[in-house]
Amino acid sequence: MAAPAPSRSTAEATLARQFAALKALAATPGRAAAFARFAASGLPTRRIEAWHYTDLRAAMTDAAPLAPAPDGAAIEAARALLAAHDKIGVARLVTVNGRFAPELGDAPPDGAAVAGREARATEARDAMASLVEAMSPDSLTVEIAAGAEIAGPIEIVHLAVGEGAFSLYSWTEIALGAGARATVVETFLGATPAVQRHAATTVRLARGGWLKHVAAIGDEAELHLESQLIDLEAEAELNAFGFVSGGALNRRQIFARLAGADAKIALGGLALIEGTRRADTTLEVVHVAPRGFSREFYRAIVADEAVGVFQGKIMVAPGAQKTDGAMKSQAVLLSPQAQMNAKPELEIFADDVICGHGATVASIDPEMIFYLQSRGIPKEEAEAMLLDAFGAEAIAKVDDDALAEGLRARLAAWLAGRNLRTEANA
């Protein structure tokens, strides 16, 4: 029984107007269907269980104007942003405000094909993923041919470029053919506190495909809403990690489906949350086929008056026998006003499984601080040392030395910055 649709909020009304104004998109049946799915439920509220701790309808007072197609000045600004960003891996692909900008990136490496084209329909159940599907101007598609092995990481840089308030929608598709192997890093850059970013990435691995994926979010968007829609066929293997350190309201949601037998997934993440930010990671791993293997490992450091959220659900469908799933969420709270909400769920309809989850929330152990202080290390330094170790354990799940090193540098910078900010306030 569906609840009666609430009257539309200002943001919902604006979104409907914006979509109608995109005449070419509104006339495309797939896009119209996606928008209808969004409109049916509207912006999620706490009453939607998957959004229990993030009331988007209340947080999003209005939808910012859509970012226009980048002009010459925007491309120049994008170039400047890219110049300041260290290159990762063998090839860089760039989107500007949700549009693929081939002129700013590299040619794809051998075995990979890249195109900007109409998004494929996904029938995503989530309202916000549906919204991106409806509104994204185009789609960056990265396809790795069957059997191909890409030598190093491919980096996709999603740039937000422009003055004042705007919203952007980006849709990315990563598809690996049978037995293909690749590493993809998605970096989100450039958003100012007036930017609303809606992003979605689909990941499809054909039989035996192997992908390492890292998403790094460190800019200052007012809203960063990112969905990953993952589909693994038999024997495919995905290792995906998310690093979050900025933005007023950050929500990453991961919907993974292990559709083929013997598929493997490892999801990890580290969120550094301070000030009055909110960061929410919500994931759902659905085991449909036998002998699936899943590991989820998430850590958060929550400081000041920030709020962290972790919701994880492992679902084992009937028939997905011999599933092995384990999930862990751990958070450190650094201030009396910091908050952490965790909801690790198991939903199991098959009997021959081993599933478990663990969740902890605590502050830094004062005994450890005392131990380090008794060795002559000042308190702030001791704290940073322990937090560095706490974060590094999560980053280690990336299982790639070069990528892990880059993330650890970001962690160290965040910790150093935090100490400076704390001193300035003292």
Place this chain on the structure above:
Amino acid sequence: MAAVQETVDRVRAIDVDAYKYGFVSAIESDVAPKGLNEGIVRFISAKKEEPEWLLAWRLDAYRRWLTMEEPKWARVDYPPIDFQDLHYFAAPKNAAGPRSLDDVDPELLRVYEKLGIPLVEQEILAGVEKPRVAVDAVFDSVSVATTFKAELAKAGVIFCSFSEAVHNHPELVKRYLGTVVPSTDNYYATLNSAVFSDGSFVYVPEGVRCPMELSTYFRINEKNTGQFERTLIIAEKGAYVSYLEGCTAPKRDENQLHAAVVELVALDDAEIKYSTVQNWYPGDAEGRGGIYNFVTKRGDCRGARSKISWTQVETGSAITWKYPSCILRGESSRGEFYSIAISNGRQQVDSGTKMIHLGRNTTSRIISKGVSAGRSQNTYRGQVSAHRLATGARNFTNCDSLLIGSECGAHTVPYIEAKNASAVIEHEATTSKVSEEQLFYCQQRGLSAEEATALIVNGFVRDVLQQLPMEFAVEAQKLIAISLEGSVG
């Protein structure tokens, strides 16, 4: 080992469809006409000769209930309940108030005898030091007998039916009723507030350690009735009480509604231990009939260093929807929740607890063991929250699920909310099936598959069984084996 053997024997002695409390007793009853309206609420209140303030309280709850919506969030599935198709009051005919056990209908005493509950105050048998238990028996909607009243009164403990308490101790009822579970709390609690018919009342005065276990047995007998009892337990400063409830109902093809409210209040240094062995009729193997058990239980650790401990063994009911909770308000107060929830056939269980840490240095512990068999669905749903001022709050949660058979489901939905950096919250959960290796090991030693499963399940739930008062632990262990009957092989 002896206990296990006993379990196995017991299982063997019973047929597959073995709900041994499924009999119906021919006892004349006063039954209110079907349906719910203000008239019925007034009727119940008048029957109980209640004071004006209580009637007003009921009517207020009833009016609010009319504006509320049935909760839909639990993982349970049932056809809509027609609240107008129920009797809201049924009482054994001469229950107007038996002076002593001699006045009680002998047929009724036989019912309780069949249930294995002694209502006759037996003296301690020569040489056998048998622990004594004071019993309040609630039949359909009214309390029919309370034993050991005199002896309890000597200690200053008030243990009586709710209606008696309304008449004899109105000041206590008025002071505490609805202060833990307000009449506006949720759909079923509000319904209960409007139509509750009876229940137990316990008051333990300052510094008194209640000299014996207190116990209430609830029995639904009449057809098409809902049972709405209300229990209120108050432990004054430094008091201690251990309370146990048990419940059974006849086998019937229609579903019956049981919507109870339990309120516990523990003041400074007081301790309340509340144990439940819930064995309502679960319906048959195809899911026909059975009790809808929609219960609101909550304890309020109001005083410093107070402690409330819930222990539950849930084997019955077609649908269970209950979350015995603790509000940890007093400094250094403690809440505990130990649960065994066993589901078989087509039973649906959505149960768990809430530990709301409000005071400083409050601690809580949750141990939940779910066993699902047959085609049942068993969900643990719990919340642990540490509020701003709850510095030093500490929680440990462990919920394990065991699956027997490939068509059942086991689910875990914990909510963990820390609003305080000094709070330490730990949660762990596992789900697995009875391991082939353990079964093989036991069978290799000569146990049958069924015996081996009973042994392993008993081991799985042991942490919780240990929390029950001794004699009930034995009863609970038997019950577990019976509930799982037919699920192996």
